[in-house]
Amino acid sequence: DIQMTQSPSSLSASVGDRVTITCRASQDISNNLAWFQQKPGKAPKSLIYAASSLQSGVPSKFSGSGSGTDFTLTINNLQPEDFATYYCQQYNSYPRTFGQGTKVEIK
Amino acid sequence: EVQLVESGGGLVKPGGSLRLSCVASGFTFSDYSVNWVRQAPGKGLEWVSSISSRSTYIYYADSVKGRFTISRDNAKNSLYLQMNSLRAEDTAVFYCGRAGSTSLNYIDVWGKGTTVTVSS
Numbered sequence: 001d002i003q004m005t006q007s008p009s010s011l012s013a014s015v016g017d018r019v020t021i022t023c024r025a026s027q028d029i030s031n032n033l034a035w036f037q038q039k040p041g042k043a044p045k046s047l048i049y050a051a052s053s054l055q056s057g058v059p060s061k062f063s064g065s066g067s068g069t070d071f072t073l074t075i076n077n078l079q080p081e082d083f084a085t086y087y088c089q090q091y092n093s094y095p096r097t098f099g100q101g102t103k104v105e106i107k
Numbered sequence: 108e109v110q111l112v113e114s115g116g117g118l119v120k121p122g123g124s125l126r127l128s129c130v131a132s133g134f135t136f137s138d139y140s141v142n143w144v145r146q147a148p149g150k151g152l153e154w155v156s157s158i159s160s161r162s163t164y165i166y167y168a169d170s171v172k173g174r175f176t177i178s179r180d181n182a183k184n185s186l187y188l189q190m191n192s193l194r195a196e197d198t199a200v201f202y203c204g205r206a207g208s209t210s211l212n213y214i215d216v217w218g219k220g221t222t223v224t225v226s227s
Contacts, residue, residue: 032211032213034213034214036152036214038152042219043202043217043218043219043220044144044152044202044214044217045217046213046214046215046216046217049213049215050213055215087151087152089152089154089213089214091206091211091212091213092211094157094166095154095166095167095168095169096142096154096157097154098151098152098153098154099151100151101151101152
């Protein structure tokens with residue numbers, strides 16, 4: 001199975017900040033990586049697929065990059081509605097696996 | 108509007124069974140693979156199972172293999188998860204998620220989830 005490791009597990013940031021979350025795969029997954037946002041008590045929301053392509057309707061403040069084993073999610077100009085937990089997931093092979101999540105909190 | 112609505116969750120005793128459903132609307136259900144993903148209380152997301160558009164390909168997480176069965180009825184725009192031999196560690200919110208039709212498919216639409224509680 002492919003292990004997905006996110007870092008950090010949590011971070012504190014201020015409104016207006018830029019934050020970067022890292023996701024590392026235990027083996028090469030090409031660009032078969034997705035990012036999701038989840039707010040407390042809500043279903044996940046799809047943000048990015050193919051490592052860097054934005055889902056329809058997702059603001060351009062979100063961006064993804066990477067290929068192979070190392071990936072990043074960047075959020076520019078952090079706003080109150082962006083405080084949430086973010087997950088990466090590989091869809092290169094089964095079983096599909098998620099990172100453990102990164103909680104973005106208000107400083 | 109593209110929508111997935113799960114149902115069937117509830118309280119069940121260890122060793123019991125439950126059948127979850129997910130009804131799709133707003134898109135051609137038979138064109139897409141669909142997944143079940145769960146989230147235990149206070150924990151992260153865990154992929155459970157996937158089924159391809161024509162039910163040709165089915166996959167399970169090791170944690171549920173042999174106990175859970177995924178199926179779909181394209182005529183009813185519906186996805187199912189039959190869960191048997193339930194354990195306390197199966198307690199979670201279960202989400203269905205739409206994915207693409209190719210083998211390299213990713214979830215782009217999620218349902219709101221249904222809660223399963225396994226407790227005596």
